[in-house]
Amino acid sequence: MKRAVRIEIYQNLVNYKKPTSFQLKETYPLPPPSTVIGMVHFACDYKTYMPMNVGIQGNYNSKVNDLYTRYEFAGASYEEGRHNVKIDSKENDKAYGMMRGISTSELLVDCELVLYIQPEDDTIVEEIFNAFNTPREYISLGRREDLVQINKVQIVEIEEIELDDDITLDMDTYIPVNLSSNMKSNATLYTLNKDYTLKTIKKGVDIRSWNKVKVIHAAKGITVIDEGIDIVKDLVNNSVIFLL
Template sequence: MINNVLKMDIYQPFAHYREPKIMEDDFIPTLHLPTATTVAGLISYLVDRHATSVFRIGIVGTYKNKDIHFMRGEYGSYWNKMTAFHKKMIKEKIPYSEYAVFFKDKEVGNRIMNFEVLQDVNLTIFIHTEDTEEYKIIKQALESPTKYLSLGRKEDFFVPQKKGCLVQEVSVEEVEVKSKKQAIMQDLSIKNTYIPVSLNSNDEEMENRLRSGVLYALPKTYKDLTAEKKDRQMVYAHYVYIDNNGYYPSSGKVQVYRDEEAKEATTFLWL
């Protein structure tokens, strides 16, 4: 049994979780769930300090459907070209109001960026750290947040699923699975979450995981937790996204949270 686990149940009307390795293009897809580093970034933002301890983060979530939103803007070369053109117009003493619109319409044009966006997102996030002092700081920051709450883009705000209850302290049971039959008998179905995988393993469990969902290379943590934001280097790991069809593991340890009030259990793996 792992005690001192923080559980957040949150709701987002809209959310876009961008894959870090995807460069900006005219169409930007979204991940099904935020990454562990996205949640860690939220924590650092709320406590207003660098987190120096190693976190365990688990994420389970659903959404109603996907939509496409668009944003109007300029191409990446716009501002460099505009600056050069602006200097030329100043020398010729031509007012800005007479050439700004002309330059954008005739020389560069508008750019339309399409974002894939999730609608009606419900997330359950589990957070654990062995550092007692840092755990208390995080718990207090989540119990009484003083900053704007968002996950994904800045506009992707979130609110508690239950009014007035953003975070709970819960216990999570660690169960060792020795066979798929055991997982089925104990109803240890993993769904709507990421599960870590190894691409270099001949283990049957890993092979089954790879066949059970969509493979992603996602940021797991930062190489140096104390580095400034501009100097942070992400450490990537491979994960498979498991949808609502679920997956029964055949071996390994899984985490189980049992909601006694709702009479249901949530099975997940630490990311």
């Protein structure tokens, strides 16, 4: 029997930024796996990657747009008329130029999430549980300012079973795209970041090479999972999980 950590959290206003959005900082409807895994590693103070799968479910009430201050600079020398902020170097007499302006961020309102964390190494399940049950400092998910209110943390037993009846989702859920043929849904397809390896492009310079997962964002109330497919079940809460 495998185990996972189940976490119920609430966030008032949050942005799970799409990497390809710039002028309007758009948000995913649910946090991508990389964001959840990053939160777990921060909470547990892991310095190296601990392989894990995550299940992501949630709802939000609405979306709003908010303004924020944006700074842009490229290490160029200060030029009056080109830059509106002058930064004097502490190391030499050079002055650098920077642009300060405003931009727009899309925010989810009253976001409620249920997250499942299933590490490859079962011996660290208690460690992850303790990290969220008694956090060492405040935890955020999304931007650093997107604080989480942890409502419940559980260690649950999970098992892969064959679904014996059709079910309708009661929360929006990320579902692996290979399972989408076994459900009735007009869902949105996303290719999301999960984890990465460092790739050297030249001496002393490494970049992140992301491993991605293809999922659908299945909406609650209208997505029906057909009987007969193999799914993972939370035996404690009698609920279905889709691990990524």
